[in-house]
Amino acid sequence: MTVLPPIAVFDLDGTLAETAGDLVGTLNVILAREGHAPLPLEQARDLLGAGARALIQRGFAAAGAELGAERLEVLFEAFLEHYGAHLADNSHLFPGVVAALDRLEAEGFVLAVCTNKVEAHAVALLEELGVRDRFPVIVGKDTFAFSKPDPRHITATIARAGGDPTRAVMVGDSRADVAAAQAGGIPVVGVTFGYTPVPMRELKPDWTIEHFDELVDAVAALVPHAFQAAVKPAA
Ligand SMILES: O=C(O)COP(=O)(O)O
Numbered sequence: 451m452t453v454l455p456p457i458a459v460f461d462l463d464g465t466l467a468e469t470a471g472d473l474v475g476t477l478n479v480i481l482a483r484e485g486h487a488p489l490p491l492e493q494a495r496d497l498l499g500a501g502a503r504a505l506i507q508r509g510f511a512a513a514g515a516e517l518g519a520e521r522l523e524v525l526f527e528a529f530l531e532h533y534g535a536h537l538a539d540n541s542h543l544f545p546g547v548v549a550a551l552d553r554l555e556a557e558g559f560v561l562a563v564c565t566n567k568v569e570a571h572a573v574a575l576l577e578e579l580g581v582r583d584r585f586p587v588i589v590g591k592d593t594f595a596f597s598k599p600d601p602r603h604i605t606a607t608i609a610r611a612g613g614d615p616t617r618a619v620m621v622g623d624s625r626a627d628v629a630a631a632q633a634g635g636i637p638v639v640g641v642t643f644g645y646t647p648v649p650m651r652e653l654k655p656d657w658t659i660e661h662f663d664e665l666v667d668a669v670a671a672l673v674p675h676a677f678q679a680a681v682k683p684a685a
């Protein structure tokens with residue numbers, strides 16, 4: 451009998467990496483091109499989490515600017531072009547990420563990313579941040595015909611990575627992550643340092659962490675059977 455490995459699925463923006471500087475920076479370039487004032491970073495970071503198209507829509511709404519459907523598509527393409535050239539100007543991994551990935555890998559976990567960024571940008575960003583090779587599977591908003599909060603975004607990521615859905619955990623920072631995981635029956639760890647207009651604890655994830663140092667204990671609490679030597683393939 452083949453034993454599938456346990457799997458940890460990570461959101462990217464606001465979970466693995468602080469990326470608001472470059473995402474909001476690009477939003478502000480687009481707003482400026484359209485004749486609107488920039489949004490302050492602290493206000494705009496909570497608009498992140500549903501992908502670039504949603505960020506533009508939310509950004510224009512926050513700026514009190516009109517935006518029609520056709521113009522949105524033009525600006526979405528312009529956003530992708532500008533952002534693609536500035537993926538990691540002002541972006542970095544959150545503290546403790548690499549050590550937490552090391553520890554999960556040592557426990558036999560497969561690691562995957564499920565993000566509402568476009569896949570090519572997710573791959574390129576993770577490359578620039580030096581952790582691309584840690585994730586055999588990186589899935590973006592455009593990878594499948596559905597995306598978070600649709601639970602299939604997460605369950606399809608687990609399937610593509612060959613992970614065991616009964617020994618899987620999701621780690622995210624937004625309502626979309628919590629909703630998608632819970633609808634898919636996957637336990638979810640919410641981080642408190644990401645992008646959400648509502649405090650993470652109010653979104654009721656199964657566990658909350660304030661630092662990546664707490665991640666392995668959280669995963670061990672949520673999927674203890676992923677850590678039992680008995681279910682690991684014989685060495
Ligand atoms: O950039 C976004 O808006 C979404 O990306 P995330 O799913 O990695 O948070």
Ligand SMILES: [Mg+2]
Binds near residue numbers: 461463
């Ligand atoms: Mg996020």
